[in-house]
Amino acid sequence: MVCFSVDDLIYAGTSKNMVAEFKTAMMREFEMSNLGLMRYFLGIQVKQSPGKIFIS
């Protein structure tokens, strides 16, 4: 599952392999900065903890 807007994108997946694969592929194809876990996206602040995602 990938969702992007202009030059930011967020992604998540049920398969850990696929997620990692996607990341390396994207990093190879485009010049990217890897921001790791989603913290701030399009004005939404996000806090992730097991089983829940808190947005504000």
Add this chain to the structure above:
Amino acid sequence: MSRDVICDETAAWKWDDSVNPETTILELPQALEQHDVSNSQNRTGSILQNGGSSSSSTNESDSETPPRTVRSLTDIYNSCHVAFFPGEPQNFEEAVKKKEWRKAMNEEMISIEKNQTWKLVDLLKEKKAVGLKWVFKIKYNEDGSIQKHKARIVAKGYSQQPGVDFTETFAPVARMETIRIVLALSAQLQLHVFQLDVKSAFLNGELQEEVYVQQPPGYELKGEEDKVYRLHKALYGLKQAPRAWNHKIDLYLHQNGFSRSQSEPSLYIKKKEEDF
């Protein structure tokens, strides 16, 4: 009751008493001044002084108050502690005087060459070249210190003609609802959501149209000043830049087995056999 109060305006404004003979003195009409006084009586209680002597003192003191003076802007700046930040140059001529901006411009030129954005060609007579300009930006760290000086070449997209320099400009953006759904679904499935940021995304977009740009200010090639660049990739400021980038990422994701959502063009899904 309120008629007994006079307004001590000199205490509030600290007008310089020595009137500069050159400055013009504005004398407000009596009616206006009275209106002023009664207004400030209602608003600012703290600066009011109780006249107390007689009820007619208000009118008398109005005519006695020193005329309002005019102060020069420099006076005001001196007393107001205006902070001036290190400026960002407005154009190439200003930037070229500073070492850090020259470096930033060189970096931008190198990255454009490396990206194979354009190729130098002769401009055909019936074609028009879009002008370029430099945009300068200082990027700050969170603590306010300067992170880097960024110079970016942008195209003057406003001079592009529809049908000639561009055809389609629409590019989808993610809707808030979509992002929330992605987050909600991730929470339910206990997934981690990761984030990537594409650097200078628009420069990746490949152009469908024939677009020519002039040589950037200050970087005209010696002896080839009349030539222009034929763009292969998009530049910031071009009308079709977002679309070109979107097309590029769409193509890439499709090649990698993703499929675009029917109802939300910014959402892509990739399924594996064992999932779902």
